Each structure stands twice: as C-alpha cells, then as structure tokens.
Amino acid sequence: MKPLSDESAEVSDLAGRTHGPVLTPGAVGYDEERTGYQLLSAHRPALVVGALDAHDVRAAVEFAVATGAKIAVQASGHGLGEALDGGVLISTRRMNEVTVDPAAATASVEAGATWQQVIDAAAPYGLAPLSGSSTGVGAVSYTLGGGVGLLARRHGFAADHVRRIDLVTADGQLRHVTADSDPDLFWALRGGGGNFGVVTGMEIGLLPLSTIYGGGLYFDVERVPGVLEAWCGWTRTVPEEMTSAVTVLPFPDLPMMPEALRGRHVAQIQIAYAGGAEEGERLVRPLRELGSRLRDTLRELPYAESGAVFDEPDQPHGYRSANLLLGALDPDALATLPKLAGPSAPVMCVVGLRHLGGALARAPRVPNAVGHRAAEYSLSVLSPVEPGQEGMARDTHRAVLEPWAEQALGRSLNFTFGPTGEREVRDAFAPDDYSRLAEIRTKCDPGAHFHSNHAIPPIAP
Ligand SMILES: Cc1cc2nc3c(=O)[nH]c(=O)nc-3n(C[C@H](O)[C@H](O)[C@H](O)COP(=O)(O)OP(=O)(O)OC[C@H]3O[C@@H](n4cnc5c(N)ncnc54)[C@H](O)[C@@H]3O)c2cc1C
Numbered sequence: 025m026k027p028l029s030d031e032s033a034e035v036s037d038l039a040g041r042t043h044g045p046v047l048t049p050g051a052v053g054y055d056e057e058r059t060g061y062q063l064l065s066a067h068r069p070a071l072v073v074g075a076l077d078a079h080d081v082r083a084a085v086e087f088a089v090a091t092g093a094k095i096a097v098q099a100s101g102h103g104l105g106e107a108l109d110g111g112v113l114i115s116t117r118r119m120n121e122v123t124v125d126p127a128a129a130t131a132s133v134e135a136g137a138t139w140q141q142v143i144d145a146a147a148p149y150g151l152a153p154l155s156g157s158s159t160g161v162g163a164v165s166y167t168l169g170g171g172v173g174l175l176a177r178r179h180g181f182a183a184d185h186v187r188r189i190d191l192v193t194a195d196g197q198l199r200h201v202t203a204d205s206d207p208d209l210f211w212a213l214r215g216g217g218g219n220f221g222v223v224t225g226m227e228i229g230l231l232p233l234s235t236i237y238g239g240g241l242y243f244d245v246e247r248v249p250g251v252l253e254a255w256c257g258w259t260r261t262v263p264e265e266m267t268s269a270v271t272v273l274p275f276p277d278l279p280m281m282p283e284a285l286r287g288r289h290v291a292q293i294q295i296a297y298a299g300g301a302e303e304g305e306r307l308v309r310p311l312r313e314l315g316s317r318l319r320d321t322l323r324e325l326p327y328a329e330s331g332a333v334f335d336e337p338d339q340p341h342g343y344r345s346a347n348l349l350l351g352a353l354d355p356d357a358l359a360t361l362p363k364l365a366g367p368s369a370p371v372m373c374v375v376g377l378r379h380l381g382g383a384l385a386r387a388p389r390v391p392n393a394v395g396h397r398a399a400e401y402s403l404s405v406l407s408p409v410e411p412g413q414e415g416m417a418r419d420t421h422r423a424v425l426e427p428w429a430e431q432a433l434g435r436s437l438n439f440t441f442g443p444t445g446e447r448e449v450r451d452a453f454a455p456d457d458y459s460r461l462a463e464i465r466t467k468c469d470p471g472a473h474f475h476s477n478h479a480i481p482p483i484a485p
Contacts, residue, residue: 044076060101064342069113078224086196088112096475099162105477106443151230152327154182157334169438170394174296177267177382183214184388185229191221194469212464215393218476220468237297237304239321248315251291264382273374346421347404347439348432357427371407395453437478
C-alpha cells in the first residue's frame with residue numbers, strides 16, 4: 025500500500041464518507057488510537073478509521089479492499105496477535121452501545137463494548153452475560169473465540185448463547201447472520217474468531233442472575249504446599265454450578281502490591297458459584313481448611329462486581345502466554361510446576377488452571393466451531409514481558425507445558441497471547457472443523473484481507 029497522508033485525495037475522500045475520524049501516522053490521535061491493553065507491540069497501520077457505526081466499518085472495508093490493503097480490527101487490544109504493518113486498522117472502541125431487551129433476556133452489543141459495559145446494562149434487569157475473568161475485555165472478540173467465563177461450567181461457552189452476528193464481509197456487504205440466514209457462517213463465527221469479516225455487533229442471550237457467591241482464597245504456597253493438588257481433587261467433587269480456577273504467581277515485594285501478598289509466591293483460588301451463599305460456603309469449606317489464608321475475599325457478590333473474582337490487573341502492559349487444554353490433571357506433571365514455573369524460572373510465570381467440563385462439554389443447541397469440548401481443565405502460563413524478552417518467555421512456556429504433552433487435547437486461542445502460527449491455530453479445532461473453517465474463510469475473504477489475531481488462511485486457488 026502506498027504511503028498515505030491526511031491531505032491525500034483518497035484519505036480526504038474516505039474521511040468525507042465516515043462519521044468517525046480517519047488518521048494517518050503523525051496525525052494527532054493516531055498513536056492513541058492504535059495503542060491497546062497489550063503494550064508489547066501495537067499495529068502500525070497506514071490509516072486508522074475510528075469507526076462510529078456499521079456505515080464507517082463498511083467504508084473502511086471497501087477502501088481497504090479497493091486499495092489492496094490488509095484490515096485489522098481493535099477493540100480493547102487485550103488479544104492483539106501479530107501487529108499489522110501498513111494497511112487499515114478499524115478501531116471499534118467508540119462503538120460501545122449495549123441495548124438490553126429484558127422481556128427476551130437478550131442484549132445487542134456493539135463491536136467495541138467491554139464486558140463491564142454489557143454487565144452494567146444488564147444488571148438493572150436482574151440479568152447477566154457469560155462474561156469472563158477480566159471485565160475490561162471486549163465482549164465481541166471474546167465471544168468469537170468461544171469465551172470461557174465465570175459461569176462456564178453451568179452455562180457453557182459465551183459463543184453457545186449468541187443469537188445473531190452482524191458483520192461486514194470483504195465484498196463490503198453488511199450481513200445479519202443467524203442460524204437460519206447463513207448456517208455455515210453462523211457456525212464459523214462462533215468459535216472461529218475474526219477471520220470472516222468485521223463484526224459490527226451481536227445479539228446474545230442473558231441469564232437471570234444478579235449475584236454469585238465468589239471471590240478469591242489466597243495461600244502462601246511455601247507455607248501451604250499442595251494447594252494445587254488439593255484444588256484438583258476438590259474439583260472432582262463439585263456440582264456444575266461451581267466454576268473455579270487457580271492462579272499461581274509471585275507478588276513482587278513492592279509498595280504498590282497488597283501488603284498481605286507482597287514478596288510471596290501465592291496460589292489464588294478463584295471461585296464463582298452460581299447459587300446461594302450458604303451452599304457456596306459449604307462447598308468451599310474443604311478449601312478453607314487447607315490452611316491459613318493470606319486473603320479471603322469470598323462473599324455474596326453482585327454480578328456487576330464479578331471482576332473481583334480474578335482481580336486481574338487493568339493497567340496495560342506487555343505479556344505473552346501459551347496454554348493447553350487437558351483431558352485430566354496428571355499428578356506427576358503437576359509436581360513439575362514449582363520448579364519450571366516457580367520463582368527460579370527464567371521469566372516470571374503466572375500459571376493458571378481452570379476447571380472446565382460441565383455444560384462446556386455439551387454440544388450447544390445450534391452447533392458452533394468451538395473446539396475440544398471434552399477438555400476437563402485448561403493450563404496456561406503467562407509472563408509479563410519487556411521488548412527483547414519474547415524468546416526467553418517462549419522457551420520458558422514451552423518447558424512448562426512440555427510435561428503435559430500426553431494429556432493435551434489441543435489449545436485455546438483466547439488464552440494464547442502473542443503471534444500464533446498456523447500449527448497453533450489448527451490445534452484449537454478438530455481437524456474436520458479446521459478444514460470447514462478454511463473453506464468458509466475462502467468464500468468470505470478469498471483475498472485474505474482480514475488480518476485476524478489467530479489466522480485461518482483461505483485455501484489457495
Ligand atoms: C486479562 C485478560 C483476561 C481474559 N479473560 C478471559 C476469560 O476469562 N475467558 C476467555 O475466553 N478469554 C479471556 N481473555 C481472552 C480474550 O477473550 C481475548 O484476548 C479477546 O480476543 C480479547 O478481545 P478484545 O476485544 O479485548 O481485544 P482486541 O485485541 O481488541 O481484539 C483481539 C482480536 O480480535 C479480533 N477482533 C476484535 N474485534 C473484532 C471485530 N469487531 N470483528 C472481527 N474481529 C475482531 C481481531 O483479530 C483482534 O486482533 C482474557 C484476556 C486478557 C488479556
């Protein structure tokens with residue numbers, strides 16, 4: 025794509041046709057627009073369209089296809105993969121309207137809305153979406169990638185609850201895709217990621233839920249060894265209403281860290297129980313009895329405060345991760361984690377185990393492309409990374425996951441942060457499903473215009 029400037033005729037023409045700003049490098053606001061939550065890299069587009077509506081998305085897609093440019097999309101930037109060099113970036117963060125239909129228990133969610141915005145719109149009606157650990161994440165991309173949330177074991181993937189997806193395909197058409205209007209594309213979009221076009225909005229089902237029993241139990245792993253093994257055994261005893269996870273991470277000895285956790289290696293068990301507080305208390309008793317807690321935040325929680333369950337950082341930073349979806353948790357492999365991912369690891373490792381199964385394992389009413397429903401657990405290893413440390417993080421993550429190879433069914437793309445190769449993307453799907461996704465991509469985007477964070481390339485002619 026040839027260099028463009030704010031004064032060029034093509035850019036002026038596009039700017040005249042869009043409601044939102046059109047920015048080229050050097051323009052005021054360009055850097056802010058392309059920068060998201062992931063700070064290790066950022067798209068470097070020839071042009072950014074700060075879309076206000078579906079009309080702007082269409083104009084941007086038509087412009088890119090006419091000029092042979094690649095198209096990237098960014099909402100919050102939590103899931104940035106390979107940064108786009110040149111081409112057109114469509115920034116959707118202004119498109120964050122959420123409309124709730126309380127009678128139908130559905131929400132229409134624009135492309136740039138975060139989960140917190142959806143939660144806040146639904147809460148006054150006693151309704152809740154299938155959101156995840158961090159409420160700052162973009163609802164649309166999370167859902168396109170499947171979406172494993174706080175209520176996942178009881179209600180399945182977020183993608184299982186989608187009613188309609190509106191998207192602009194490479195031919196510039198705005199399509200309203202439902203199970204009836206285009207079964208193939210509807211199947212692909214729910215799990216197959218941002219490979220098929222630019223989603224402008226979606227309609228999702230909501231759950232009648234105002235509160236959960238949830239929060240975190242924080243243990244010092246040196247003083248209470250065996251937390252992981254105990255959590256693992258406990259997960260085999262709980263009902264589907266209980267979705268839980270455990271994260272093991274070192275808290276630096278720094279004044280901005282919570283005093284109780286500062287300088288300690290901590291196992292943080294995250295609990296989200298879709299039921300009453302009394303029964304929740306009873307279910308978690310064996311975990312509380314493991315030993316003294318550095319912190320215990322379990323309580324009846326308004327769903328609007330559900331971000332407190334994982335209490336993840338909301339400050340943008342650089343990070344990389346890798347993960348596996350597992351059929352079981354092997355005790356021998358579990359025993360390797362303290363050595364490979366503990367304080368002596370070459371880079372700081374945040375190890376996350378999530379309990380899956382339950383409704384996640386059941387096929388949804390309208391089939392979709394989400395892979396590896398048989399997985400019982402996910403294991404991810406994430407590191408905060410500065411520029412230049414990517415190789416060290418990659419090698420460390422490979423070493424941490426290596427002992428689990430035999431139980432691995434595949435991987436989850438939503439929990440893969442950083443550039444992904446074709447092999448990694450294939451691993452997220454059953455082989456036949458991957459082939460079907462590639463065929464659908466070929467129909468929607470034969471010229472491979474869309475630069476998705478987890479690319480499923482069109483089939484070469
Ligand atoms: C702290 C944290 C917590 C998380 N917790 C969970 C969790 O609990 N469960 C879970 O399943 N996932 C979780 N994720 C993963 C998250 O769902 C994905 O990274 C998701 O892609 C983030 O979407 P975004 O809009 O926030 O990010 P962005 O970086 O803005 O988008 C990611 C990619 O999605 C595509 N995309 C975005 N918008 C569109 C669109 N409108 N049309 C087409 N393609 C689009 C693009 O390829 C883009 O590069 C978490 C991630 C982080 C960083």
